[in-house]
Amino acid sequence: MSGALSRGTLVIDVERCKGCELCIPACKPRVLTMTTDKRNEMGYFYPELEPGCTACHACALICPDFVFQVWRYDEAVAVEEEGSER
Amino acid sequence: MSGALSRGTLVIDVERCKGCELCIPACKPRVLTMTTDKRNEMGYFYPELEPGCTACHACALICPDFVFQVWRYDEAVAVEEEGSER
Amino acid sequence: MSAELLEGSEALAKAMISAGCRFFAGYPMTPFTEVLEGMAEHLPEVGGTCVNAESELEAVGMAWGAAAGGARAATGSVGQGLSLMQESIAEMCFARLPLVVLNMARGQGDYFQATRGGGHGDYRTIALAPADLTEAVSLIQQAFYFADKFRNPVLFMGDYYLAHVIEAVDIGPVDFEALPDKDWLLDGSTSGSGTARIISPLMPVKRNAEVFVEYGDYLETSGDKIAAIENGMEPLFESGHCEDADYVVVSYGTPARIIRYAVDQLRSEGVRVGFFRPISLWPFPSAALTEATRTAKAVGVYELNAGQMVDDVRLSLRDKVVESIGGISFDDSGFGIAPELTPARVEARIREEMANLSNEVDA
Amino acid sequence: MSAELLEGSEALAKAMISAGCRFFAGYPMTPFTEVLEGMAEHLPEVGGTCVNAESELEAVGMAWGAAAGGARAATGSVGQGLSLMQESIAEMCFARLPLVVLNMARGQGDYFQATRGGGHGDYRTIALAPADLTEAVSLIQQAFYFADKFRNPVLFMGDYYLAHVIEAVDIGPVDFEALPDKDWLLDGSTSGSGTARIISPLMPVKRNAEVFVEYGDYLETSGDKIAAIENGMEPLFESGHCEDADYVVVSYGTPARIIRYAVDQLRSEGVRVGFFRPISLWPFPSAALTEATRTAKAVGVYELNAGQMVDDVRLSLRDKVVESIGGISFDDSGFGIAPELTPARVEARIREEMANLSNEVDA
């Protein structure tokens, strides 16, 4: 999905995540994926964001642990050029 | 209704009657009538039987105070001749 | 306001309204039904609400909600219905909510329930028991005052006699010391403010309170709440002819009214007997009782039950002879009319006990 | 049967079944939930029925029905759930039905509820409180025996510790004196016979009985039922090191187990302290307590509440100094785990009291 336009982005408070994976299918563009190696302090895998977020906030609405902060860009961002910036 | 055939008859324990009059309309052939002068010990009017009872026991089924004993004659009785006998 | 001839139940209703009660919920059960009817008739006249709740549990729940909303609220039943409310009454103590609960009791078998709390955990409710209607209409107003003052349910103990006696009573509002505003009530106004209120038996404050109180610590404060009432109010009582009494009869509620009459009669015949009547069953007037029984050789507890208040009398008077001289007495209505409770029988009972007493002293 | 390593809740369930319990109904509430789970698992194995009732009120109702049908039946909850059952428990006494009711209490705040009856009217329930699992599995069997013998509900008082302690216990059926057949049970067989049975809190017999009992008269028999139990059973207790004790600590349930341990430790250091543990909270072992405290200068009551059993101790020991030395203690689970309840703190508490005592004696 590299090359996707991102209309939004997230801040993920991974330390709150309990690894339930509810956010993964909730994300329509499928830009969230669970870690498979890294764990947080509590020992859970957690989601990471790939380019292509639409800021639809579905992930935030379903996440039981309020792990996400959702931002909508004023202008969509072409991530292939921007992704590395942050 | 004199002259009606009686297929049954009642024993009425008037002392139990509380004068509610539920039996009156319950009787299809309309052979029960409330006294208008006589009262029982408790001070209530009570029903009396005229000829023409069908022994349908509707009166017994509805009477809240179990005032009626219902009898079905083996043969119907023409009351104009029999009524006075009892 | 001048005296009006009123049946007890209606007088109680009017007195509650006079005390500012604006919410009442109840479920019929004789002789509480009669009070409920009075409230249903008169509360709307002052803009209050009376709900014919679908059960006792729902009645106390509604009253709980109304109390949380800041209204002076009351409910009640007979002892049996109160049994159903025990969980709620106990937990309203923990939630620190005022409420007046009427027990229009059948007999006097509910003394333990009233004074020990029939519910779970450490809590107590003030329990007030009038002997006649004039006292009742003032005492029930006091009940609302105490409930608000201590933020605790208060029991008002009536009975069939009180519900049905008809007397001329004066129901003016009784004046009490001003109470602080209910700055804890819920009306939605603090919602969204960052410091929204909470009323809960589990915790006194929201998590973001300056001092958050953990559940375990909150549970441990139960004893303090009990002590706050014990220290904050004088137990109520009436006594008569006790100064030089050889024998003191202790009794509460309507039976005490008969005892008072019988003792008066006996005194007029020179018998050295006194009477003592706890008005607040909890806190129990132990000190006053001790004082009142100073000269007494023995103390008789007349209650219409198998012996309940006698425990409190014994706990108060550790070195006196204390005997139960009442007993269970019911007519077939089951409503709490006691065939034994007549001036003559009560008088005879006292004479008999006093005779035993002098026999024992002689022996 | 040899010993098995069992968690308390499961051991209790197995012991009930061993006592012949064949019907159980309950609604979850920690730590009663655990017993309910045990019954749900094991009752069907012997053809019994365990119903996950929809509420405490329905649970006690179902148990009532099953008891009327002649089954050994039980229900329970924690004190809070028992508050909801008070109407039913009281009225089952009036209906003369056996039942075992478990109060897997949170803390010890329910002593009054258990011993005074939180319900209405004149009734009492036997209340049994074990200190450890070995005793518990035998005592709960006794509970069924007493319930049947006196046709009265019996309370069994456990707690979080008892539910969760894991010990090796032997759950053989305990033998008791044979009881008469339940010739009062309902199974439909007397219907239509002209002498159909009735079980009712309002009356003991049908109207066509040889001696019909009026409602008022029946209500008046409540006291007799209480007396029948008091006269019909020896109160249960355990005591230790009391012979020459200067100070006796009274305690029940799990805390008494810790007290027993602490007193043992203190004795091994030469401190003249004894312990007394009521096992039946009602009837309260007053006579035994009087005997056990003969040499004591003072008595301390250690209970994890604001002071409840202390009333019974005072009522038993009218001329002794009796002090509350326990108190409410809860961790944040609210389940009744008491941070104060450790051998060291309990021991320190006793030492402190005894020091006060000798200071007072010195002064």
Add this chain to the structure above:
Amino acid sequence: MEREILLSGIGGQGVQLAARSLAQAAMREGRRVLMFGTYGGMMRGGDTDATVVIGEDSLMTPPVVDRVWGVIAMHHLSWPAVSEKLRSDGFLLLNDKVFQAENSHPGPCLSIGATAIATEAEMPQAGSMVALGAFAAATNIVRLETLLDIAEEVLPSYRSQFAEGNRKAMQLGHDAVSGSICEAWGVAEAVS
């Protein structure tokens, strides 16, 4: 002086209403009053009685009494209990015809067909009110006018339509008695 009057009968509200009317009238006339009624048994239709205490000052008498000065006895079924309470010099008013027990009251006694009079007047339930009218006439415990005055206020609003009938009943009872038999207060004592 305190006068205790016991009204007793079987079933219905009649006796209670009569007692209430008596109490209300006495209060209207400036006296202190106390009343207490009971219904026998849980069941409907049992016996019912009511005690009214009337006096000048703050009353000492409790709602439950052993001895009464006056009795209105509507039915013999409750007579045994009632007769025990009536002082030997007390006044007894009996509901003739309905009342079928032996009555050996040594004191003043009046027997009138209260139920019969009421039934006659097409108000068979108003016997107690007839008796009350008669009792007032025989004792002057309260004045008839006062009774007529309070006839409406003693009824719950949804029954006020019965006030007129009750007035008539009391009037009929009063008329059935030719004059005072046993003065409650003595002429001098009547509060104006």
Add this chain to the structure above:
Amino acid sequence: MEREILLSGIGGQGVQLAARSLAQAAMREGRRVLMFGTYGGMMRGGDTDATVVIGEDSLMTPPVVDRVWGVIAMHHLSWPAVSEKLRSDGFLLLNDKVFQAENSHPGPCLSIGATAIATEAEMPQAGSMVALGAFAAATNIVRLETLLDIAEEVLPSYRSQFAEGNRKAMQLGHDAVSGSICEAWGVAEAVS
């Protein structure tokens, strides 16, 4: 002799199961046992601990103790409470990496990466069982074979599928310890 062992950690059933396994194994080996566990707070995921008492005869020790002979500490959060209880000559087993507090225990101490070992073996929840295996190896309080034996019976039937994993975890823990560090019973005392 009575040996008190306190197991403590955060959340989950692991600690309780390890304690139960220890108790069951000790009983299987003929000893008397007593165990009591608590969960901190009403909420899910709080701290949890369990005390196991093992001895030869009828036990005097109550379920609540002030002092313990051994500790298995899975997480630093509960350490302050736990450290108070451990006798200065008691034995401490720490869950390395997860455990991040200062540990100034003067007595014998063993630190192993129990959670890490378990995670490695794809059973991140089985850290406590690894620790138990290690504890047994370090103290000989029970034999490994006994622990493996009772692995299934300590599980509720609907969880019996986890028995194999738990056996593996205990084995791994046992293997991670090279030999006894602090004998629970002394060689002579071991019950056969």
Add this chain to the structure above:
Amino acid sequence: MSEILETATPPKRKAKLVDDFEPSLILEGKHQLCAGCGEPAALRSTVEIIDELGLADRAIGVFGIGCYTSFSPVLDLEVLQALHGRAPSLATGLKRVQPDSIVFTIQGDGDMVNEGLQEVIHTAARGEPVTCVMLNNGVFGETGGHMTSTTVLGQRTKNTLEGRDPKQHGFPIRMAEMLAPLDGVAYVARGATNNAGNIFQLRKMLQSAFEVQRDGLGFSFVEILTMCPTGWFIQTGEAPDYLADKMASYHQPGIIKDAREGA
């Protein structure tokens, strides 16, 4: 005016007894319920049907608290007297330990739809094989005629003397319709005692309900509309029509569910 027959003694002619003063399984017919009360007829029908079905020697009645309670000591059936509202739970426990018995409850609308509403719903949902009979007069008769949760709009009761007004008093609950959709429920019907025809219908409903229990098909329920002239503050003679006009138009009589039909 027609001739009045003598009815003081049984006929001398040959005749068969159709109905006696004390209905079968009722020990004492004399009682203290009010004149014109609909409850005695409802009870009579219930126990007579039990008798007719040959179930009399294994039937147990579990009674709630209301005016009908005064029949609990006069039935020649075993009776378990429950507290107000609790009968269905008692019935559950009893039936579970005596599965061969026929267990039925007698409850009023106050008992069942107010105090103990959830007891009967849970019992029904569980499909408990018992029969609950509700005597619905729309009032707490025994305590003096107050509104219950079944009182229909416009109905007079002691606390709705102007008729129940939804703004003040809320809306009634249709009990039979509430229970019928539950999966555990095999039979639901509503009858009435206001006239003989309805009583005949009612008896058929009761028969079906007890057959359902006998055959172990699940929970069965019969609601019976009964007159309470006292609580309605009307004349006894007006009560049957009042029932028909006010109550029955909202609580409509009929068979509402019969799981056997599908079978």
Add this chain to the structure above:
Amino acid sequence: MSEILETATPPKRKAKLVDDFEPSLILEGKHQLCAGCGEPAALRSTVEIIDELGLADRAIGVFGIGCYTSFSPVLDLEVLQALHGRAPSLATGLKRVQPDSIVFTIQGDGDMVNEGLQEVIHTAARGEPVTCVMLNNGVFGETGGHMTSTTVLGQRTKNTLEGRDPKQHGFPIRMAEMLAPLDGVAYVARGATNNAGNIFQLRKMLQSAFEVQRDGLGFSFVEILTMCPTGWFIQTGEAPDYLADKMASYHQPGIIKDAREGA
């Protein structure tokens, strides 16, 4: 595998905050409910809708007892904590004395359909203008995952590990369908939190329910199916589908009654 973005800090580019960690009216987002629990999302939606409707400064939540109770001290709304099962009665009393407030209950299926079933039915029948929100996970989550009165046939719970069997455990109750026919009820809907689409639907339902209360139209009710992987003894990731397959086929999501439609 795609590139992973950095998500530790807010974006530097111009952007608008759509959702913050602590949802509006929730003071503290961190909590101790289980991983994958459906209740936090349900609560979040409820309070956010209150905020969106501009009702935040007069709303009061009445909480039952269940896992959700741990939110009672962390909402920035006034909270009245009820006992298990009793919330609707408390809500009734509160609303009666504070008629301008917006009163809603938060209850679980155990709280509402077991312990306090009759409270909510009576409140609904009265047409009490409050909003009851039920979080239905088919289990007593808090006490360890036992069956409730809504547990569907075949559902795994702690005491029905093989799935609920009607013979042993009776049948479930459909709460929304039971309440909808009552005359006092203005709005009834059932939503779910098992996927984003359902949550969007749910929010519309909640909006309608609170509008109905705001406009004084009567009782409103929203049932929310929530995941309880702990009580269902399944993996968190499987819970949404389990909800859809097992629960939602019996307790069907949708708007069941909207009295405004007719108007």
